[in-house]
Amino acid sequence: MHTPIKAYLVGGGIGSLAAAAFMIRDGGVSGADITIFEAMAIAGGSLDGGGNPTDGYTLRGGRMLTTDNYECTWELFKSIPSLEHPGRSVYEETIAFNEKHVSHSMARLVDRNRFKLDVKSMGFSMTDRLELLRLSEASEDVLDGSAITDWLSPAFFETKFWFMWATTFAFQPWHSAVEFKRYLHRFMMEFSRIETLAGVKRTVYNQYDSLVRPLQHWLQQQGVRVLTGCKVEDIELKEHDGVTMATALQCVRDGASERLELGPDDLLFFQNGSMTDAASYGSMSSAPPKLSKRDSGGWTLWEKLAAGRPQFGNPAAFNSSIPESWWESFTVTLHDSAFFDRMEKFSGNSAGTGGLVTFKDSNWFMSIVLAHQPHFAGQPEGVQVFWGYALHPDRIGNFVAKPMADCSGEEILRELCGHLNFDYEVMAKANCIPCRMPYITSMFMPRVKSDRPLPVPANTRNLAFVSQFVEVADDVVFTVEYSVRAAQMAVYQLLKVEREVPPVHAHDHALKVKFDALVKAFQ
Template identity: 45%
Template structure:
């Protein structure tokens, strides 16, 4: 541990996983003192997109969920191996998660469901020979030739009717107009999941929602080191030295009371910026109220654009990601019930007890709706007499099949009605609804922003060329070979940022090249042809 950094300060703009991870690495590897590390967050709570909240009497909510993977999340497991569990003495968060997951393995028996509520045989990927040829061709195509191309640009109509597409799309939240570049990255990075996409056996589950299982232990660790947090404080601009280099000299902020201030940044201090947040401008509804669609002026985009304009071609280009919210939005919902009537019906229908299944996708749903039932309780405050599940729709502008309204206009009750229709549970509808505490819909205007078609240069480097004290740590930075929309990407970005700015001679865990292993490739080829 370096003693030369004891008096240096570090500022993290944004309070999500990347910032918390970066603070850990500054403490553990960089020799920083906790009281010299400051995390600035506009919201009243840390955690960024790793959220989970609510009360038993009001209902619980997660805006989204992230799948973890034991084999491929190299830096995430390094980080969590350093953090003590809050619930089990003398073990790490990593060991706690993996022990829970091994005791509750995933094996989905109802991945795809048709319009007649039949569970489909999804072992067959459904490819034509042309689909296989195009997948193979993409696998070996130079990603640098794929700027601004979409998945639809590459594949024919039949590809979008395959079992593979329905499962791959809903597992990771792809749209047909999503970035082909990113789709290719997923083909490489998630090749182990290709052969088990119909069961999702590769999914690693946390004991509770990720806020309670990951964020709270991280915060507790940082609290013990006296790391400082400024909540309800919005960073509105960064000041730079008048040089060709990128050197932050000030952080302009607005406090909750409307007062403004400028935090002075010394040349030896470090600034880490989460440039772009996929949960900007989210809105919650309830059982009787739709969530509101409020896409205007996402704050992380405004700040990113403001500083990128000051240093052209060096800090990325946020426009491709944050200028088309109608293409990046989806609608999620969390349902909370007294008792387990609904979950018992789902278990009998799917053959999966809570926590053993995965996404159940209604492939003919006009909303392209999916649900997942986690092990109960999913929130510590649930108690034994409350149950929850989560779901989402990828096409919120479409009119429902049973509720003749756009999903974006639906209340929690209407979403539940639509789901009951797809499951053909109408005979149980009254009993189900009598047990409802709340169904909370959430509108997320920018949740898919990281998948938007763009040029490779639109994402900045973690430490831009010429930067002396600024790093970018988000899902919108460019990291060779890795894929966005993962916990791993946030932690990898933070670790790269810390090691690079401090000039540490330490290796960030490399991406494991499973796509080059002959046994993995052979299994993938077999999967493409299986029936």
């Protein structure tokens, strides 16, 4: 009698959850034969949303979604039922929400005088245009290992385009030129509407409530086991005739060590690396502690597997320079409408219809966004939540004389009110929880192609890598889509599924998209 395939997934982020769904839906694997190991108390990885109205809500990050891209993500969520609308999929629920709440930012950039800048023009010189064209047309082999600053002059980083593009996607000048080029092509449709963020789509709630919870609920209905509080510390490998195979897992659960043997037909999916590893929270009265991978051990397993195995990538390319890969976010819970009322009047956008409001002259390079309320499932009437982040938290503030990294939530709110010229009284019933993330843009670090493993590395029989740190041609990291696409590729390859992974839409080849981008570049 043939023993059914069992699948084990190390890490409970969106990549693993998606891989489990694809195995069930397209690969014929029984949900009861799939186990997900997650070291944290809940699954979802970087797509998180926590807290409560009393102690304050928390969001480490916010993800930009589009319906013009994200081919694999939406194809998956067409199969996942909504938790709140019987008979609808998560995809249908999201489309309906965005038809009702249309994005059109009216205050994308704000200067030191609290003027809302006219951002129809990108502010390019002819040199900027030529350099940007040269970078966007260069091959990845030529760009390999280089930074954006290797290709663009200092003046480019003072253009309105850079202020908007950098804060929309969280780029820094020292980040990967390859990744910047990929973004220019993947989101060329957004280039011509970057000032309004009209192409941005939002989930009904935060992404944990809107994407993770329904997906996990569906998986558990299929019999998938999600073991939280279980850290996999080692993956045993056997190498024979040039083929590498995972043979066992060693993990710690509830303080006890366990060893799990893999059968000859079993599959293992590993989420290598984490953008939110070693994240830490502060409070209204304290700054977040300064942690690193030494405190979390979150990169150790990938480092162990990659040692002496170049086909498994090079984690050091991504996790060796916290000053170049970190920033800080903050989530604010309000118990009256004073701030939202003032902000909506100032911006011209009701909550959920604007995008990021970036304070261009902020030393911290700070932005905030007011989502449609409620932003959390079960969020009570009379409670409002907004999110913000700063790309330069190591610098002294304009209104608070210390780096953001050393600031409490209360001090961050004072800095924000300074930029808006709002009386601090609008924050009288606010709770601001800052979050430091040392590796949040680690996947943007300059890299060569071999630094990231393929989803299924060459000559690997039953082991796949599913994360933001794998090599997927043409697609861009720091997106939900990247993890879902990597998962779908890995599942289809290991299970030999005869179905095409949805291709990346080549919007950048469309004549109209090219023309619109050209016109925008010369405005």
